[in-house]
Every structure is written in C-alpha cells, then in structure tokens.
Amino acid sequence: MMDYEKIKAGVQLMLEGIGEDVTREGLLETPDRIARMCAEIYGGLYEDASVHLKKQFTVERNDIVVEKDITFYSVCEHHLLPFYGKAHIGYIPNGKVVGLSKLARTVDVFARRPQIQEKLTSQIADALEESLAPQGVIVMLEAEHMCMTMRGIKKPGSKTVTMVTTGCFENNFELQNRFLSMVRQ
Numbered sequence: 621m622m623d624y625e626k627i628k629a630g631v632q633l634m635l636e637g638i639g640e641d642v643t644r645e646g647l648l649e650t651p652d653r654i655a656r657m658c659a660e661i662y663g664g665l666y667e668d669a670s671v672h673l674k675k676q677f678t679v680e681r682n683d684i685v686v687e688k689d690i691t692f693y694s695v696c697e698h699h700l701l702p703f704y705g706k707a708h709i710g711y712i713p714n715g716k717v718v719g720l721s722k723l724a725r726t727v728d729v730f731a732r733r734p735q736i737q738e739k740l741t742s743q744i745a746d747a748l749e750e751s752l753a754p755q756g757v758i759v760m761l762e763a764e765h766m767c768m769t770m771r772g773i774k775k776p777g778s779k780t781v782t783m784v785t786t787g788c789f790e791n792n793f794e795l796q797n798r799f800l801s802m803v804r805q
C-alpha cells in the first residue's frame with residue numbers, strides 16, 4: 621500500500637527545495653493533505669479493473685454499445701500535472717455486456733495513476749478486451765494536459781486525442797466512423 625510517511629517527507633523536501641517555510645501556518649498540514657490526496661488520485665494503482673468487469677449480462681443481439689463523455693482526471697507521469705477530459709468507449713458484444721457504470725469505473729482505475737494518455741487509452745481497451753472478449757473495442761480519449769498549458773509550451777485549449785481499436789474495429793473505418801458519429805451526436 622501507499623507509504624504516507626514517505627509522501628509526507630517528500631513533499632516537505634520539495635517545499636524546502638523551492639525555498640518555502642514549511643513551518644508557516646498555511647503549509648503545516650500540506651504534506652499530510654497531499655499524502656491523503658495521493659491515496660485518492662493514485663488509488664487506481666491498487667485496483668484491478670477485472671473486479672469491476674466480472675459481473676456480466678447475457679444479450680440476444682450484439683449491437684454496438686457506446687458510453688460517451690465519461691469525464692476523467694489523470695496525472696501526467698512526466699510532470700505530475702493533471703490531464704483531464706472525456707473518454708468515449710464503444711464495443712460490439714459477443715453475447716455478454718457489462719453494467720454501464722463499470723465502463724466508467726474501468727476508466728477511473730487506470731486514470732488514477734501516473735499516466736500518459738496513450739497508455740491510459742490502451743489499458744482501458746485491453747481490460748475490456750480481456751474481461752468481456754467482445755467482437756471489438758474502441759476507446760477514444762480527448763484531454764487537455766496542464767503541462768502543455770500552465771508551463772512549458774503554454775498552449776491552452778490544445779487537445780490531445782488518442783484512439784485504440786481492437787478486433788472488428790481494427791482497420792474497419794466504416795465501423796470506426798459509426799462510433800465517431802455516435803460520439804459527436
């Protein structure tokens with residue numbers, strides 16, 4: 621599990637490093653606050669998506685399922701700054717579906733870790749692929765990276781869009797376009 625004492629010591633060192641007075645009132649509890657926050661924003665490190673995807677329902681028809689505009693917050697592993705936006709997930713079942721909330725839970729399991737957007741996108745797709753064995757999965761993420769906006773190149777409003785396809789969505793542009801038009805509706 622997470623080592624709160626290490627996190628607190630690290631935060632204290634960083635504050636000292638930037639020249640802050642760690643004994644002033646406003647900062648006194650900050651290492652502890654950040655340790656508690658880490659449990660929340662990096663809690664996905666201790667979660668297994670397959671637990672959420674275990675319960676499945678049988679369906680008679682294998683029509684496309686799309687869950688779109690799933691808000692997510694993650695942290696870029698290069699700068700530890702937030703990136704956040706919307707996840708859109710589509711799949712074509714193979715006789716089984718999962719509860720809709722479980723798609724959003726799967727996004728959270730992988731978003732709540734130090735991440736890069738490409739890996740987050742493929743981890744979501746792989747988890748669905750493995751647990752559900754559908755005919756195909758498509759995952760698209762659109763996000764703003766604070767390391768691109770508040771520092772460095774400073775390009776507010778720029779969006780990073782990533783997409784991963786598996787199975788029947790791979791190289792099938794008609795199916796991909798169907799998903800995209802449902803997402804854009």
Ligand SMILES: Nc1nc2c(ncn2[C@@H]2O[C@H](COP(=O)(O)OP(=O)(O)OP(=O)(O)O)[C@@H](O)[C@H]2O)c(=O)[nH]1
Binds near residue numbers: 697698737738768
């Ligand atoms: N591929 C990818 N890159 C990311 C993501 N989040 C942040 N980055 C980039 O990671 C790169 C790290 O580059 P470095 O050159 O090592 O770091 P840096 O000097 O801080 O880079 P600048 O942001 O250009 O100032 C930057 O180009 C970031 O824009 C992500 O989710 N995916």
Ligand SMILES: [Zn+2]
Binds near residue numbers: 700768
């Ligand atoms: Zn970054």
